[in-house]
Amino acid sequence: MRRFIFLTPLALSLIIGAFAVWGLLNDRNPSEIPSALINRSVPSFDLLPLPGLNSPGLSKKDLLNLDKVSIVNFFASWCLPCRAEHQSFIKLSKNDEIELVGINYKDINKDALDWLTELGNPYTYVGNDFSGRTGIDWGITGVPETFIVNKNGKVVHRFSGPLVGERFEEFKELLMLELR
Amino acid sequence: MNYLKLLFISFFYLAPIASSMAVEPDEVLADSKLESRARDISTNVRCVVCQNEPIDTSNSGVARDLRILIRERLLAGDSNKEVFKYLVDRYGNFILFKPPLTLSTALLWFMPLLVFALGVIILVGALKKASPLNKSKIFIVPNEKKLDVLVNKKGKE
The missing domain is CATH 1.20.5 (Single alpha-helices involved in coiled-coils or other helix-helix interfaces)
Incomplete structure (x- = not known):
């Protein structure tokens, strides 16, 4: 029994070491905040359209009436990563099984219009969240942020940051699982 | 010369005070009681952008929006608990500096x-x-x- 006591420091350091190795090798990003919305219904909101744009505004009711899996993308013309991920959404907009909708976050009307004219408008609905209040209701920490909402209007996934490269592949995989 | 020294030293004493004031004048409520409650709440709310800073001292845009939102909730008659609940509903427990049991x-x-x-x-x-x-x-x-x-x-x- 006495002899085993001398082994406790070794055992403790092994346990602590195992945690350290787990923390280093693990793929997780500690600064990524888990969304509080996951598995909950879409928050209540009702946004006006962008003046001058063909797409209608966006509300919770619109999302619930779609009866489709939808992607809700928060974007802004002043946000560079949004520009980077825009081509991903142009690609996704060709898929009829999903509804791709946008929320223009804290943007100047004209800038947003120019941006959508230049890069193309993949969204069927675009809500104008000039105050950023709807962004808070969705619990976003910045733009871009993208949510996958299932047919019943429940939020199933949240991605913060641009959907490009590997992240976009990961996003598509989860989206396909929802469509099944 | 002495004045210059004094100015120099006082600058270094005052600089940290200035930098810890993120609350902008247009946010401050006229009712000082409500304002002090708002300050109290916002020192316990984590900024979601600069994550180890309370929104009370953070200069990020979302932090400012949340400070204004907290004041609006207080003006609407919410209790401190209700304000915290409002924030947790949107951002989860992560937004609290003191995790609930x-x-x-x-x-x-x-x-x-x-x-x-x-x-x-x-x-x-x-x-x-x-x-x-x-x-x-x-x-x-x-x-x-x-x-x-x-x-x-x-x-x-």
Whole structure:
């Protein structure tokens, strides 16, 4: 029994070491905040359209009436990563099984219009969240942020940051699982 | 020269005060009681952009929006608890600096107590072993006869 006591420091350091190795090798990003919305219904909101744009505004009711899996993308013309991920959404907009909708976050009307004219408008609905209040209701920490909402209007996934490269592949995989 | 020195020194004393004031004048409520409640709440709310800073001192846009939102909720008659609930509904418990006691945070809350208890147990155990009373039982008393025998043996040799 006495002899085993001398082994406790070794055992403790092994346990602590195992945690350290787990923390280093693990793929997780500690600064990524888990969304509080996951598995909950879409928050209540009702946004006006962008003046001058063909797409209608966006509300919770619109999302619930779609009866489709939808992607809700928060974007802004002043946000560079949004520009980077825009081509991903142009690609996704060709898929009829999903509804791709946008929320223009804290943007100047004209800038947003120019941006959508230049890069193309993949969204069927675009809500104008000039105050950023709807962004808070969705619990976003910045733009871009993208949510996958299932047919019943429940939020199933949240991605913060641009959907490009590997992240976009990961996003598509989860989206396909929802469509099944 | 002395004035210059004073100015120089006072700059360094005042600089940290200035930088810790993120609340902008247009946000401040006229009602000082509500304002102090708002300050109290916002020092306990984590900024979601610069994550180790409370929104009270953060200069990020979302932090400012949340400060204004908190003041709006207070003006609408919310209690502090209701304001916190409003924020947690949107951002989760992550937004609180003080995690609430739930099943998943129980270990976090009780670990210090557990470690303390473990320390007490080890300490009591060690003290018992080291006490002179114990020693006399283990060492002196049972060996008195043996010693006697040894001494007598030596004497014979």
